[in-house]
Amino acid sequence: MNQDFILGRLAEIMAWETDQARREFAWLRLMSQMKYDGYQDFLAGARFVESLADWLQQFHQDERAIAYTFVRSSLVYISTAEMNHLVELFYPETVVWHLQQDVARRLDIRTWNVWASNQSRTLFNRLRRQSLFIELSDGARIDVFRRANAGLISNEQTVTAPRLNDEKLDELLEDLRKDLDDPKARFAFVFLIDDFVGSGTTLLRKKEDGMWTGKLFRFWEDNEDRFKKYFEDDWSLCVHHYLATQRAKQTTAERSHQIASERGNGKWFSAVQFSYGAELPDDLPLSKDTHADFLALTDRYYDPSIENKHTKVAGTDAKLGFGQCALPLVLEHNTPNNSVALLWADTPGDNNQHAMRPLFRRRQRHS
């Protein structure tokens, strides 16, 4: 669709005067070109400005300014370039640090001496090869990670599915031993990678029946019997998210501690380290203090039909998103369900409910 045409429509929808329209057009053009049009679920001819016009129309005239102001000043959008930057930082900032610490521990030297001798450098390179990188979802962008670290990380160290099987692990171990020319070599590090953690619920949580669940728990359950064969005795598990909320950071650490103490030795990983490429600020979630007007809209324009068994896991409703996280966040490949529902919900409006129109349509990843 001709962008100029839709901008004209948007000016009508928002009832902007010429001066305001000029300023907003400049901002909309810039932001759609630089960021928002890159959202993967937009279609040719129906990108950001078109979606915005459609989204704003669902509100009453006097509420549209509130919704637009929210988009203009509160929305946080992580673009492809920004996310790729976080992926590229993962190896130099996180992986190297972990390996360096381990080399220092094993050789009983200071971390800054790791690069000073052949012995420590050789051990560092060996540990790097003994590291396995497993993506917890397709948001982990293991392809980008691999390309960014070509020559350092081989294809035989990266796994694109979180559920491993013996055949795959045998294959990986064989390649490792061949590369190191060591028939007894096993993996020393496992890095579980994901793009975003909002509440920490999907990663690790306790169900109502007292049983643990989540991706991390599943990783334990699936592979508990395999660790001895494929991993060194004191292997390390590192869980890395490119982006995290403060709440998730705190919750994850608490739950990890809780499960370890509940289950005891041999029933949980001996050590799990969590790391984050970027941490979203504490005051990012919407609150009555900062966004009372917009939160009123999330109440008024809510259709409970978006609730499902997944959203119910972490809260009473999904107005403020999964786990009541109340995030104003959009990732270029999908909108997290932790974000406020008004941003992503799409409902037909049956049962006399308001038909919610998404600004950034969300692709469901849970089945």
Place this chain on the structure above:
Amino acid sequence: MENPFYRRATEQLRDDEAFLSIVSPQPLTYLLKRPAEQGTLFDRIVLFRGAPGTGKTTLARLFEFSALRAVLRSTGSTDYEAVAGALEECGAIKDGLPMILGCRLPMETDYRDFWEFPYSESLKSGMLFSFIQARAVLAWFRHLHVAGVSDSTVTIVPRADSGSGLETIGGTSGTAMLERAREVERAVYEIVGALVAPNEADIPSSVTGTYRPFDVIERIEITTSSLNQGKPLRLLPLVMLDDAHWLHPSQFEAMRHWLARRELRIARWVLTRFDILQPSEALSIVADDRTDRPSYPGLSASRDEETILLQGWGQRKDQRNTFRRMARDMAHRYLEKHSLLGTRRLVDIGSLLSEEAEQISNSRLVELAKHVASMQSRLKVTDARRAELEATINEFRKAAALTEDIRLAMLAILLHRYVIRTKSQATLFGDEDPEPSRPLVANQGVYEAARLHLLHRFERPFYFGADDLCDASSENAELFLQLSAILVDTIATQVIRSKPPVLDAGTQHRLLRERGRRIVEAWNFPYADKVRKLVTGIARKCVETTLQPNGWLTPNGYGVLQSDFESLAGSNSELASVVQFAVAYNAVLVVPQYECKNKEWCLLELGGPVCLAEGLTLKRGGFLEGTTAELGKMLEESNG
């Protein structure tokens, strides 16, 4: 939809065709045609001086060989016809063939580094000159390569007295000369690029040895040129050293003297801002009387060098009219490139900016009428006299009726003038309606003052129409585009909103004033704070005078005696530097040797953005009389 008005710097347009499509030939003809006819444009060093945005780089790019070829390739295209004609008038093109081989060397990288070296002055200068010459030769050949000319078909036509100098540049063969230039450039660049400068004794002979192609070359000949249907083509090499203000002043002086030598045969231009000059020199250049040489607009000729000012040259009326033509032409070219407006053929800036004045609101009109009535009563002017003054106003501008608010404002001014002119009249018989000492006339001055009074009292639109837009640009193309951009954006917004594209006077006025304020706020050049204080100080005094009820003067400048101005660099060096940078960055325009009241004045005329911001007339000539000492005090007071 991209607004091309935001893309001014011609360096941003890499493609020659794109560059040519936005170039207006007007200043080319006006500034260069006559010196070209007189033969001074290509036979001595030509110093082009101008503020940022006056078109220095645009001018240089036009004379580059690739641009000339692009123009010639498109012969017959109406787009380039005017540019081609102007280039022919300047002697760069003749009979469909290029006459010069121009290259532009931007001085902003590498060249200043020579000054930092711990070597003797002569060695540093020698290295700089070798580097410039080598790069010029490489640039000439690069242009020829792009034109499909192979090195083997290029020969050098040396000066008759070049002697052994010819050997040092590689001889007459193009291939050998190019090779030698590469060798010298590489050798010098290794020193420029070195982290630590080598000892003077360790500098290779390839750097310190003789290399003076500028002294040797008279012409460059292409033996079998496809540009000339296989026949030989003889070209005059032209080197254009752009942005030379990046050099250290001592480097600049050395280079200027080197290029000013009469025996050089190649054409050489140096383009620079005023920044490079000492305040005394900068001010003396702008304070030179150039009005008595109307046949050489902007030209200050000497036997060894020419100075061409790209702004503030020649007869003032000519300047303004020429700039208006150029600016409209430029706006037309830019609007054609606007994806929204160009496709709708909304390309005439004049027709997009309404010139229809807007009257103040009815309630304010009533307020104004009451004000004038009470003024009449307070000044004790009879109804009959008022009727007479109103008749005078009616007489003014018979063709286009004046709006009621203007008529009332003009009447208020005339009432005050009447009182002043009757004050000294004898009232022996208690005459209640005395005759004024001089007849009162409603003229352009009264009309302008009335509009300004209404501007300050009611914010009645004052700045509107294409001519005001041009005049507010202080004859500076970049400034014109900066001011136009916001108007063009608003026009486009109106089109998008399915509203008529024409901007009303009120909108233009508001946007221009806003932009003027922002431009002044955004100044960040050396002495910017003090320049801001100085111009604001002058402007406030001008506003004070403008608002005098009898509207006797609508100034936008400050005049000091010419002799006072000429001694400024010696008497107050700080003020001289402030004025120098104010001139260099369009905050003020210096109008030297202005005759008024049998005295010779030098005017500091406020730039367009200052006038817009402060609400002053854009018309020229009105100034407050003062001294440089008062200006200095104004600066001190502002500081306090």
